[in-house]
Amino acid sequence: MTAPSETVLEAEGDAGGDAAAIDQAMLAEVLAGLAAPRKTIASKFFYDAEGSRLFDAITELEEYYLTRAETAVLQQQAADLAERIGPGATLVEFGSGSSVKTRILLDALSGLSAYVPIDISGDHLDAAAKRLAADYGLPVIPLHADYHAPLELPPQVPRDHLLGFFPGSTIGNFEPEDAAEFLRRLRSFLGGAARLLVGADLQKDPARLEVAYDDAKGVTAAFNMNLLVRFNRELGSDFDLKGFRHEAHYDADLGRIEMHLVSLRDQTVTLDGQRIAFAAGETIHTENSYKYTLESFGALAQRGGWRSEASWTDPENLFSVHLLIAA
Ligand SMILES: C[S@@+](CC[C@H](N)C(=O)[O-])C[C@H]1O[C@@H](n2cnc3c(N)ncnc32)[C@H](O)[C@@H]1O
Structure with missing residues (x-):
């Protein structure tokens, strides 16, 4: 993205705009991912x-x-956060989900001007x-958009005191250099006075990580497999849902969980x-x-143009929350 100054990331469409165009863009991206030597699908298509x-x-x-660990950190630090942020902020959340x-934050921060979930x-x-x-x-002003694309805050959003919020470990879905680039974009978008x-x-x-992404009830498996259900419905593909299975494993060298859909047999x-040909055991890398x-997150934030004002973890040291200030 070409990030201009302050609040405006650059105007472009709303992801909810022209359904036919979105299908074509999705189709092109999915086809390109499945044509790659190592088949890959962007995790944004889960949603x-x-x-x-x-x-x-x-x-x-x-x-x-x-979720429990991050919630615990936010609850523990809510009063401190409210004091640091001060009154009258506009809260802008990236990948806000539910x-x-x-x-x-809405309970703790005083006199919020608006909330913008993206x-x-x-x-x-x-x-x-x-x-x-x-x-x-x-005032809650939702923005239906792909945050990888240029974004623009609606004109009625107060922008003199912005607090960005990017929870859920969603930053972990980016390659580290893409994460640094994304943080740089957020810095331009939110402006030099933002947090x-x-x-x-x-x-x-690793065992604790792997079960978090491969639970006993099979909910994460269903989440992963839903990609194929979605492609069959929205793109007209003919994935045989019985021909693939969910897999999650930790790559210790790269420090990441990988999710894949594994082909159970040779199939087309x-x-x-x-x-599109699949050999038995071949995978689609989905997340x-x-x-x-x-330390490594602090270094990433620095590469992204931010410095750490405060970092907190939950009592079990499972999850971290970082309050960053534009460097
Ligand atoms: C891991 S979930 C986190 C949800 C919530 N923030 C939380 O902490 O539980 C990722 C969220 O980001 C959204 N998302 C994923 N890719 C996105 C993209 N490219 N643009 C905008 N939102 C995206 C998803 O729809 C989903 O709500």
């Missing part, structure tokens, strides 16, 4: 309505410690925004008239989730 519903179910799982953790999953976003507006009596609150998952025992899938240390 249709069913994917968003399944993600919410994941956050409730016993194995998925991330905005559940956001409520901790998410690619339009209906889910609108439903969450309606609930928050009703519960808090605050950014980011949640980053921490390195830990048709998408947009193209025949990375990088795990940081406090």
Whole structure:
């Protein structure tokens, strides 16, 4: 993205605009990913309505410690955060989902001017925004958009005191250099006077990480497989859902969880008239989730144009939350 000054990231379409155009863009991206020597699909495609519903179910799982740990940090630090941020901020959240953790900030921060949740999953976003507006009596201005594309804050959003919020370890889905670039874009977008609150998952025992992404009830498997359901429905492909299985493993060298869909046999899938061959055992790489240390995340933030004002972890040191200030 070519990031201009301050609040405006550069105007471009709303992801909820022209459905035919979005399908073509999605089709082109999916075809390119499946034509690559190592088949890959961008994790943003997880989030249709069913994917968003399944993600919410994941956050409730016993194995998925991330949401509970991040919630605990935010609850513990809410008063301190409120003091540091001061009154009258506008809260802008990237990948807001159901905005559940956001409520901790909305409860703690005084005199918020507005809340701007940004998410690619339009209906889910609108439903969450309606609930928050009703519960808090605050201007809630949802922005249905792909945050990889140029974004622009709606004109009515007060922008003199911006607090960005990027929870959920979503930063871990970026390659580290892409994460640094994204942080640089957020710095231009939010401006030099802004702060950014980011949640980053921490390195830990690989066994604990792997079950968090491969739970006993199979909810994460359903979330991963839903990509194929979505492509069959929206792109007209003919993936045989019985021909693939979910896999999650930790790559200790790269410090990341990888999620894949593994082909159970030699097979051919048709998408947009193209025949895509899968060998038995071949995978589609569907997500990375990088795990940081406090130090490595601090270094990443610095490369992204921010410095750490404060960092906190939960009592078990599972998850970290960083309050960043434009460097
Ligand atoms: C891991 S979930 C986190 C949800 C929530 N923030 C939380 O902490 O539980 C990632 C969220 O980012 C959204 N998302 C993923 N890729 C996106 C993109 N490229 N642009 C905008 N939103 C995106 C998804 O729809 C989803 O709500």
